[in-house]
Amino acid sequence: MNALRRILALVRKEFLTLLKDPKSRMVLIVPPMIQLMVFGYAASFDLKDIPYALYNEDGGQASRDLMARFEGAPAFHRVAVLNAEQQIAPLVDRRDVLMVIHLGQRFSAELLSGGGAPVQVIIDGRNSNTAMIAMGYARAVVDGFNRDWRAARGLPNLPARLETRAWFNPNLESRWFFIPGIIGMITLVTTMLVTALTVAREREQGTFDQLLITPMRPAEILFGKALPGFIVGHIQATVILLIAVFWFQVPLLGSVPALYGGLALFLMSGVGAGLLISSLAVTQQQGLLGAFLFMVPAVILSGFATPIANMPEAVQTLTLIDPLRYFLVILRKVFLEGAGFAVLADQYWPMAIIGVGALGLASGLFRHRLY
Amino acid sequence: MMASRRGGPAMRLGGLVRKEFLQIVRDPSSIAIAFVMPLFLLILFGYGVSLDADHVPVALVDEAPSADSTDFLASLAASHYFAPVHARTVTEAEAALRDGRVNAIVHVRANFAERLRRPDGAPVQVIVNGVDANTARLAQGYVEGAWGSWLARRATERGQALTTPARLEQRIWYNPEVKSRHYLVPGLVAIIMTLIGALLTALVMAREWERGTMEALLVTPASMSEILLGKLIAYFVLGTGGMLLTVGLAVFLFHVPLRGSFWVLWACASLFLLAALGMGLTISTLARSQFVAGQIAIIATFLPAFLLSGFIFDIDSMPAPVRGVTHVILARYFVSIVQTLFLAGDVWSVVLPNALALALMAAVFLGITWRKSRKRLE
Numbered sequence: 001m002n003a004l005r006r007i008l009a010l011v012r013k014e015f016l017t018l019l020k021d022p023k024s025r026m027v028l029i030v031p032p033m034i035q036l037m038v039f040g041y042a043a044s045f046d047l048k049d050i051p052y053a054l055y056n057e058d059g060g061q062a063s064r065d066l067m068a069r070f071e072g073a074p075a076f077h078r079v080a081v082l083n084a085e086q087q088i089a090p091l092v093d094r095r096d097v098l099m100v101i102h103l104g105q106r107f108s109a110e111l112l113s114g115g116g117a118p119v120q121v122i123i124d125g126r127n128s129n130t131a132m133i134a135m136g137y138a139r140a141v142v143d144g145f146n147r148d149w150r151a152a153r154g155l156p157n158l159p160a161r162l163e164t165r166a167w168f169n170p171n172l173e174s175r176w177f178f179i180p181g182i183i184g185m186i187t188l189v190t191t192m193l194v195t196a197l198t199v200a201r202e203r204e205q206g207t208f209d210q211l212l213i214t215p216m217r218p219a220e221i222l223f224g225k226a227l228p229g230f231i232v233g234h235i236q237a238t239v240i241l242l243i244a245v246f247w248f249q250v251p252l253l254g255s256v257p258a259l260y261g262g263l264a265l266f267l268m269s270g271v272g273a274g275l276l277i278s279s280l281a282v283t284q285q286q287g288l289l290g291a292f293l294f295m296v297p298a299v300i301l302s303g304f305a306t307p308i309a310n311m312p313e314a315v316q317t318l319t320l321i322d323p324l325r326y327f328l329v330i331l332r333k334v335f336l337e338g339a340g341f342a343v344l345a346d347q348y349w350p351m352a353i354i355g356v357g358a359l360g361l362a363s364g365l366f367r368h369r370l371y
Numbered sequence: 372m373m374a375s376r377r378g379g380p381a382m383r384l385g386g387l388v389r390k391e392f393l394q395i396v397r398d399p400s401s402i403a404i405a406f407v408m409p410l411f412l413l414i415l416f417g418y419g420v421s422l423d424a425d426h427v428p429v430a431l432v433d434e435a436p437s438a439d440s441t442d443f444l445a446s447l448a449a450s451h452y453f454a455p456v457h458a459r460t461v462t463e464a465e466a467a468l469r470d471g472r473v474n475a476i477v478h479v480r481a482n483f484a485e486r487l488r489r490p491d492g493a494p495v496q497v498i499v500n501g502v503d504a505n506t507a508r509l510a511q512g513y514v515e516g517a518w519g520s521w522l523a524r525r526a527t528e529r530g531q532a533l534t535t536p537a538r539l540e541q542r543i544w545y546n547p548e549v550k551s552r553h554y555l556v557p558g559l560v561a562i563i564m565t566l567i568g569a570l571l572t573a574l575v576m577a578r579e580w581e582r583g584t585m586e587a588l589l590v591t592p593a594s595m596s597e598i599l600l601g602k603l604i605a606y607f608v609l610g611t612g613g614m615l616l617t618v619g620l621a622v623f624l625f626h627v628p629l630r631g632s633f634w635v636l637w638a639c640a641s642l643f644l645l646a647a648l649g650m651g652l653t654i655s656t657l658a659r660s661q662f663v664a665g666q667i668a669i670i671a672t673f674l675p676a677f678l679l680s681g682f683i684f685d686i687d688s689m690p691a692p693v694r695g696v697t698h699v700i701l702a703r704y705f706v707s708i709v710q711t712l713f714l715a716g717d718v719w720s721v722v723l724p725n726a727l728a729l730a731l732m733a734a735v736f737l738g739i740t741w742r743k744s745r746k747r748l749e
Contacts (some may be wrong), residue, residue: 023658027666032725035670039678045505048688066537092544094720098687111536118540125546128554129422130685133505135541136512142539149536149593159525160443160483160493162518164511167468169501175608185674193666201662243466284661285574286400288668290417290478293408294564296673297415305683315419335468336502369641 006216010224018194018228028193030233032186034241036179039186040248043178043305050134052081054096055088062109062149066119069141070101076137094123098134099123111149156367168336179250180331181304184324187237187263188270188298192291194229195274199366200287212367222363223277229271230264237263244335261331262344265351267325272358279365298324326351383593387601395609404570405613409563413617416559417625422551429508430464430473433457437484437488443495446521447477452513469501475499475510503543545630545714556625557709558682560617563675564640565702567613569654571606575666576655577742595744599737603648610644621713631712635722639712642729643705649736650701656743676702704728 018038019025020163021270052070056063070076079097082088091097102120110117121138123131169176191263202208211221244250277290301308302324308316326347333339395401422545448455456473458464464476478496488657497514499507506554546553553635588598618636621627651711654671658664678684679693681700686694697703711721 021660023663027663027670031670035674037695038696039674042678042697043684044687044688045684046688051687059741070701093715093718095711105538115539116535119537120540120542122542122601125471125543125549125556126714127681127685128543128546128551129683130550131543131546133508133540135543137510138617139539142537146536156490157588158492158522159487159520160495160518162497162515163494164497164499164514166499166501166504166507166511169504169507172501172504172507174504177502189669189674193669196669197662197665204661232693283398283400284665285398285578288574289400289404289408291665291666291669292410292570292673296566296670298413298418299673299677301419306422307424307503310421310424311419315415318415318419343470 003217003220007216007220007223007227010216010221011227014198014224014228018232028190029238030080032236033243033340035186036182036243037247039182040175040179040244043175043182044220045129045133045174047130047133047137049077050075050099050137051077051079052099052101053082053087053088053091054078055100056107057101057105058103058107058109061104062108062194063112064141065146066103067101068145069145070138070302073137073141076141082320083324088122092122095124095125095126098130099138101138107312112328118184172309175248176250176336178304179244179248180335181328182267182333183237183240184327185275185299185303185304186240187233187327187361188295188324190236191229191233191267191270192274192295194232195225195271196277196291197284197287198225198310199275199278199362200281200284204283205280208366218363218366221366222359225275226268226271226359229274230267233267234263237267250335252335255340258331258339258341258344259334261341262327262334262347262351265348265355266323266327266330268355269351269358272355273323275362276358276365277364298322302328304328320350321354323351323354380597383591384601384604387593387597388604389663391602391605392555394472395458395605401571401606401609404567405609406616408570409567409613409617409721410620412563412566413556413559413620414624417552417556417620418433420555420556420559422505423549424506424509425452427506427513428454428456429475429514429637430456430458430467430475430478430508431576432459432461432464432476432478434461434479435481435483439484440479442525443483443521444477444479444516446524446634447514447517450513450517452517452545465498471500473500474503474506475514477514486608503662513616513630529572552625553627553714554710555682555714556627556681558706560621561643561680561702561705561709562673562676562682563617564610564614564643565647565672568644569651569668569672571610572602572651573654574608574661574665575602576652576740577658577661577664578655581661596741599652599741599744602652603645603737606648607641609645610648611641612642614640627713629713630716631722632717635717636709638711639708639722639726639729642726643708646729646733646736648732650738650742653736653743656740675700679703680706698728699727699732701732704732 017138054067066116071078080091081297088100092100100122104118107117119142122137123135125131166172184355199208202211245252277294278287281290301319301322308319308325330344330347333344384665431447433444435438447453456467458467461478464478476498483493497511499510501507520565530738543549622629654667655664658667679697679700686697708722708725711718
């Protein structure tokens with residue numbers, strides 16, 4: 001009973017130090033909401049505005065038909081019509097256009113002769129990912145042209161055709177994939193905010209020694225330090241989950257308790273990592289460095305933007321200790337695939353191990369790191 | 372007369388810079404920020420991060436194997452883009468897709484061989500897991516590619532000509548082999564330098580105020596401008612070291628071609644570093660306490676630079692208000708500069724406006740720091 005009272009007193013004190021400073025209060029409440037709004041709109045691989053230039057050396061009807069298709073495609077945005085080859089390079093160099101579509105003089109003639117004609121697409125590969133996506137869009141336009149050309153001339157259909165369907169995300173909206181990921185990242189950042197500097201600050205100011213000579217046991221200090229991060233994390237995650245569902249309209253198909261189960265374990269492992277960093281640090285500068293050395297790899301190796309399956313074996317092994325990796329799977333599966341507890345068991349226990357391990361190490365370091 | 376000459380501004384500044392260096396050496400975390408962090412992050416990400424999907428696990432379902440269907444599926448299985456898994460029934464394949472064991476299903480129906488000879492052709496069902504839309508699109512593209520070359524080969528074998536009326540010929544400039552590393556590594560250089568710049572200085576002003584040493588400095592003849600300049604010079608030297616390290620790694624370890632001039636890159640990176648250090652100093656001055664400064668640094672640096680700089684997500688495709696927000700993200704300008712200098716060359720029409728923006732932001736940040744620090748004295 002006494003232990004509980006002591007823990008609650010410490011929790012109360014932690015909340016006071018966290019919320020006393022109006023700037024610190026602002027930092028906890030406002031940025032996560034703004035970040036979800038801004039990042040939610042920013043994070044997408046769907047291209048909406050591909051600036052391109054046309055260089056049509058051929059005046060024939062077929063070439064004009066193809067050009068009209070590009071003009072009609074909503075993702076493409078024509079910024080220039082060229083009439084000489086030399087105009088291409090400066091335009092691409094300056095990044096005024098992402099691609100140049102070039103039809104040779106004999107385009108229509110070759111097409112009519114039945115031999116097939118090339119459509120040259122020059123694309124800026126500085127961002128090769130955007131380039132390949134844009135190329136895919138261009139291919140879709142040309143494929144549509146070919147289909148109609150064949151049909152209009154009574155050419156035989158291809159002997160086999162692909163009928164493609166996408167499960168869970170029929171229109172392949174990449175925003176549905178990224179918004180659950182952003183929820184995970186912002187939650188991670190919050191746990192770091194609340195925990196990574198707390199012990200380091202007390203160490204630097206000398207108040208941690210005072211805490212250690214009170215009757216509190218390390219485990220009690222640990223609880224007192226961990227609970228605020230856990231509580232703030234839950235409140236904040238709830239707010240941004242609501243924004244994701246009601247503002248961005250990401251479908252939430254699965255079990256909400258399963259999602260919160262994952263959130264609790266993720267917060268436990270995040271708070272554990274933050275407190276471990278904090279108790280290793282002697283100064284707040286070191287705590288801040290530690291927070292970044294954990295947070296940046298945790299985000300980049302989580303499979304947020306670049307799939308884990310694409311990483312080399314050794315790096316894939318490393319991602320096994322990244323709690324965000326598991327939480328992202330839970331978020332995406334619950335949101336888009338309608339998953340419940342049973343499917344997610346494999347994601348729960350690694351986070352529980354990471355959380356317990358990190359919290360245990362942190363509380364051990366409270367006492368032993370008295371240099 | 373003599374005394375004022377001995378304590379001239381140059382000497383005071385020298386003393387202040389020396390003091391900062393002593394502090395840097397005594398708390399190795401600053402040195403770790405400048406050298407260890409970039410080394411660790413760049414190696415980890417340079418090797419770890421790739422957007423090129425190879426060996427996409429795909430389930431192949433052949434309901435009634437025939438010469439045609441086996442031939443078609445074998446041509447898919449031979450592609451290095453796929454890691455094929457054979458499934459007997461669609462139900463089995465769908466279960467694998469649900470569990471995440473495969474990312475796509477290619478399903479050939481029982482009457483494939485027969486319908487292939489009919490005028491309307493045979494349908495092949497392709498199901499992709501759309502959760503990761505980008506990988507789904509890649510997988511779809513790979514299936515289409517394999518399908519197209521199978522059709523072409525089949526036509527040639529039968530002595531028919533399968534002509535595509537208009538065929539796309541792609542020329543990818545600056546990165547013809549489409550190595551995503553060539554575009555990710557220069558971007559990472561910009562992200563890592565954002566972190567170096569802001570982390571080095573985010574706590575330094577707040578620390579002096581919190582520990583009361585700022586007052587001690589102010590009672591010396593050193594003015595606020597000199598104190599700020601002393602910090603800026605010390606951390607600029609440290610940050611330049613980190614910058615050279617990251618650029619060196621990009622060129623020599625990851626073999627990203629540096630097509631532009633090194634000196635232009637140096638000049639732009641210095642401007643960027645100045646702006647990033649200025650941002651750190653501003654955070655530090657406005658926050659007043661190290662704790663809050665640290666919190667702001669965590670929020671304001673990494674995620675915005677990662678998501679809003681054009682490093683992975685195309686800025687032109689963002690809605691206008693979000694595009695507006697990207698203009699206050701320092702990394703946005705530098706990402707554009709480094710991608711151009713590394714892969715395209717000295718394109719002045721890209722470099723100059725971005726460099727100008729960096730200079731402007733450096734001036735704004737340093738100006739705010741200077742004004743706010745002076746005000747606090749009164």
